[in-house]
Amino acid sequence: MSAEEILSKRLAAWSAMGFDAERCPVRNVLDRIGDKWPTLILIVLAAGPKRFSALGRAVPDISKRMLTQTLRDLERDGLLTRKVFPTKPPSVEYSLTALGRSALEPMAALVEWAERRHPEIEAARARFDRDAEAA
Amino acid sequence: MSAEEILSKRLAAWSAMGFDAERCPVRNVLDRIGDKWPTLILIVLAAGPKRFSALGRAVPDISKRMLTQTLRDLERDGLLTRKVFPTKPPSVEYSLTALGRSALEPMAALVEWAERRHPEIEAARARFDRDAEAA
DNA sequence: ATAGAGCAGTCTCTAAATGAGACCAATCAT
DNA sequence: ATGATTGGTCTCATTTAGAGACTGCTCTAT
Numbered sequence: 001m002s003a004e005e006i007l008s009k010r011l012a013a014w015s016a017m018g019f020d021a022e023r024c025p026v027r028n029v030l031d032r033i034g035d036k037w038p039t040l041i042l043i044v045l046a047a048g049p050k051r052f053s054a055l056g057r058a059v060p061d062i063s064k065r066m067l068t069q070t071l072r073d074l075e076r077d078g079l080l081t082r083k084v085f086p087t088k089p090p091s092v093e094y095s096l097t098a099l100g101r102s103a104l105e106p107m108a109a110l111v112e113w114a115e116r117r118h119p120e121i122e123a124a125r126a127r128f129d130r131d132a133e134a135a
Numbered sequence: 136m137s138a139e140e141i142l143s144k145r146l147a148a149w150s151a152m153g154f155d156a157e158r159c160p161v162r163n164v165l166d167r168i169g170d171k172w173p174t175l176i177l178i179v180l181a182a183g184p185k186r187f188s189a190l191g192r193a194v195p196d197i198s199k200r201m202l203t204q205t206l207r208d209l210e211r212d213g214l215l216t217r218k219v220f221p222t223k224p225p226s227v228e229y230s231l232t233a234l235g236r237s238a239l240e241p242m243a244a245l246v247e248w249a250e251r252r253h254p255e256i257e258a259a260r261a262r263f264d265r266d267a268e269a270a
Numbered sequence: 271a272t273a274g275a276g277c278a279g280t281c282t283c284t285a286a287a288t289g290a291g292a293c294c295a296a297t298c299a300t
Numbered sequence: 301a302t303g304a305t306t307g308g309t310c311t312c313a314t315t316t317a318g319a320g321a322c323t324g325c326t327c328t329a330t
Contacts, residue, residue, distance in 0.1 A: 003239035008182040010246055011193075019195050026178075027171065029249035029256060034169035036162065043161075046142040052307050058146075060154055063289050068308065078259025089296060089306035099255055104138035106248040109241040111145055114164035120234055121164060124213025187278050198318050203279065224277040224325055 037070040049095035172205040184230035
């Protein structure tokens with residue numbers, strides 16, 4: 001099945017369910033993993049488990065607030081686990097679950113696409129901006 | 136190369152460039168196509184060209200404001216083209232470019248993942264919420 | 271002829287999400 | 301004693317998204 005067919009089929013299916021965002025996997029699931037921070041966190045954890053502040057260092061421009069929230073969301077979705085070690089001060093380790101690891105494959109495909117097409121997209125943007133300025 | 140390797144490699148590369156969001160393809164490109172509305176618009180256009188209000192009807196809960204903005208962004212990125220026909224009232228047709236169509240494949244992979252894993256994710260959420268309530 | 275609807279948007283106002291950064295208690299190194 | 305690190309929470313300001321009125325033009329139905 002071609003990509004067009006798959007996507008059009010999905011669209012039809014969820015049009016049939018009245019576009020209920022609660023029940024539609026695309027909105028429900030991709031809203032989360034398509035997002036900026038969740039994506040980055042999953043990529044960082046692809047290399048192995050990391051602790052809270054190590055994640056913060058690995059993604060320097062995320063705020064602690066967003067880091068906490070993103071980790072909670074991903075934990076709730078079962079994509080990663082949170083293990084607290086009763087050291088002092090406590091250390092908390094985050095690691096991908098099997099489900100989380102299974103997300104890496106489609107994500108890698110998307111990242112590769114982004115890399116490969118980045119120059120074209122940059123060129124398109126430059127063209128668009130130049131044309132807009134000319135008008 | 137495994138998904139882990141690909142992603143870790145990308146992470147390292149862009150860590151080396153100081154996490155500059157401007158130059159990093161992942162942030163730069165995926166911020167757009169990973170997002171909710173752009174994804175949905177591209178999926179709708181996968182079936183063929185559509186006009187502005189047809190797109191609005193196909194994605195009923197997008198506001199005109201967001202629809203306009205999303206279409207402009209995608210046009211700027213070279214993923215779709217906007218053709219104005221000088222009818223009265225003017226009709227405007229949006230269609231995917233080759234670049235836009237090339238995005239469908241990785242997107243379809245992600246959508247298929249989302250569909251396949253949706254039940255697991257739902258179950259994980261239910262478990263998480265139950266445990267949180269118990270505590 | 272005239273009211274209503276559709277076209278492709280723009281504009282404004284409000285509501286929600288995000289980011290920046292102070293603060294917490296405990297512990298270790300200097 | 302000072303400062304740093306641990307994993308967060310909390311508040312406040314900024315940014316972003318959403319709801320919906322409004323535009324000018326045309327076609328249709330009454």
